[in-house]
Amino acid sequence: MALIALVGASETLPDGSLRALVTVAGETLFERQAARLADVGVTHIAVAVAAVPADLLATCDRVRRRGMKVTPVRAAADLIPLVEPDDRIILVADGLRAGGTHYAAIAKPGSPAILVTGDTVLTQGFERIDATRRWGGLASISQPMVAELAAMPGEWDMMLTLLRLAVQSGARRLYCEPALFEQGEIAIVTDRPTAALIEQSSLQQVEYGGMGLGRSAIMMPLIRLAGPLLVKSPNTARYLPHVTALLWIGVAALAASGLAAAGALVAILGGFGLTAMRFLSAFRAESAAQDRARDIIRTFAWVLLGVFPWLLALAGPGHRMPLFSEAALAPCLAATILLARALYEDSGERRRFHWLLPDADQAWIMLVPALIFGFAPLMFAILPLLALFQILLWLRLARRPDPR
Structure with a gap:
């Protein structure tokens, strides 16, 4: 059949x-x-x-x-x-x-x-x-x-x-x-x-991006401003996954070359790419394929966040192991973001206050000034604790009865 x-x-x-x-x-x-x-x-x-x-x-x-x-x-x-x-x-x-x-x-x-x-x-x-x-x-x-x-x-x-x-x-x-x-x-x-009214209505109704403070508070609002331009050309959806994947490969290459701050800046651009893919999936015919591509790129971005200090060590003198605060806590940070994602996806109808949860976009945004001004070890120590605090706060608020 x-x-x-x-x-x-x-x-x-x-x-x-x-x-x-x-x-x-x-x-x-x-x-x-x-x-x-x-x-x-x-x-x-x-x-x-x-x-x-x-x-x-x-x-x-x-x-x-x-x-x-x-x-x-x-x-x-x-x-x-x-x-x-x-x-x-x-x-x-x-x-x-x-x-x-x-x-x-x-x-x-x-x-x-x-x-x-x-x-x-x-x-x-x-x-x-x-x-x-x-x-x-x-x-x-x-x-x-x-x-x-x-x-x-x-x-x-x-x-x-x-x-x-x-x-x-x-x-x-x-x-x-x-x-x-x-x-x-x-x-x-x-x-x-x-058709124009439907397009305008759809643009206004796209949610602010699901889980994560960085995406919901920073990335998606900016992408929404560019939304009418993004959806006009069919080539945008066709080439965006390739451009986004190249950006994240560039992050890895820059980190392995010792250009830590440049790599983190490109990671923010890669985050915009992933958010734009999420935005376009509400409109484009390639949404199912885009969702699969976005999941693969997002997984690579999470792994890259966890191994970022090790990539920097490859470019350092003697390729020495990074400091403990970076080598151990960077994977902890990536794991904490994965935990937040798992809790969010299991929350079902209780997906409230999603913007409180930690995400990779928030981590990269906070790492940029730390890498530029030389206090990255301290930031890698702060970020996992901050992520855990955000998860605990979200659990407390999300379990409250919905006032509606």
Whole structure:
């Protein structure tokens, strides 16, 4: 049994361009849909089209280069050869912008299902299901429904007719709150001004960066200021992981060359790179791949913090072992930050006061003046104690009952 997607790409905007190719935060809606579908296990996308213009062909080629098979279809008869009797087909509405959790919900194994929401002013762009419900833009159907449509005489709107067949067959209904449409988490993009509003709303709602004082108080606020520029170009997300990885390799090279302060300064730039990757993961189609790359780079940064004094010793006269306050306490500092991360990830719904916890960004920011002015051994002794104090303070505050 395979998962196949049928994505609508035939509706046009008032200017004549395809709705599926509207750009939000530097990526087309179709590319974002393809990435979300890939995250839930879809390997083949059938694109429901009336025509295949050159810009749609170019977009399909970009999706293919990411490992996804893409096939244009104009009628149910074109879809029949692509699916096996036990395959499941995910319907994606033309112009839909939705989060990964919604795709994951509709892709779960089981009988056919339809994502539905309330009939409100904010959901008028979605197809009506009944008197009080509208389609949420996603559905899963079975191969017999496609065969039934192919056998029907006349010309039918493939997407909407398959949706109607799913409704008539009694498909399960997965409800999502209309408030998600107000927040821009789910939307049908009907024109470019709507796309601009969704982009602006998304930029305003990105959280300040998860765990850590350095990231939440310094890094993410600055990245948010540059947010509109970061999301405009698709090349930013494509090259940012490579640039960030090179920065952290540069930190190691500078430390091994004896340039401690320069290495710490570059580490701060590397921290900005990781924060920017975290910021872009809320928007970009490559979010799943970026998350994996960010985890690898972040792990390398943690290890680098722990072995930083040893790298400096490699460049020193006689390559002598660093002072105990640096050699022993630097790994302790890295371990304490890992402990903070583990506690934060296990906290579940109690992820309050996350900005109190220590992180590598905070450590590098505090190490820069210490390395420049020559009191690094003292700072390496202070930082683990400060990190433990932050963790204890966070544990005390996070365990208090939420006043709400």
